[in-house]
Amino acid sequence: MTAAAETHKCTVPACTRQIPVHRLMCRPHWYQVPKPLRDLIWATWRSGAGVFDPQYRDAVRRAIAAAGARPPGKRGLGARTAGRRRHRA
Ligand SMILES: [Zn+2]
Numbered sequence: 001m002t003a004a005a006e007t008h009k010c011t012v013p014a015c016t017r018q019i020p021v022h023r024l025m026c027r028p029h030w031y032q033v034p035k036p037l038r039d040l041i042w043a044t045w046r047s048g049a050g051v052f053d054p055q056y057r058d059a060v061r062r063a064i065a066a067a068g069a070r071p072p073g074k075r076g077l078g079a080r081t082a083g084r085r086r087h088r089a
Pocket residue numbers: 010011012015016017025026027028029
């Protein structure tokens with residue numbers, strides 16, 4: 001048993017960020033995933049089947065593809081989603 005938070009690498013292949021194990025991918029990538037797909041992943045995950053559910057695995061695969069397709073560049077994110085979130089790198 002470990003009290004410390006465990007981490008793993010972001011599931012997007014090109015990404016090297018370390019994130020808590022209960023997260024699928026790092027925040028910048030997660031927000032690249034279309035919301036319906038994010039909702040689907042959460043819903044499937046919460047059903048209890050988790051990673052053993054084929055539907056979940058398929059949703060994850062699509063999410064990773066969606067996130068990996070558009071790398072969260074500092075410029076790219078800022079232009080269209082500015083206003084809601086403020087973060088400076
Ligand atoms: Zn990432």
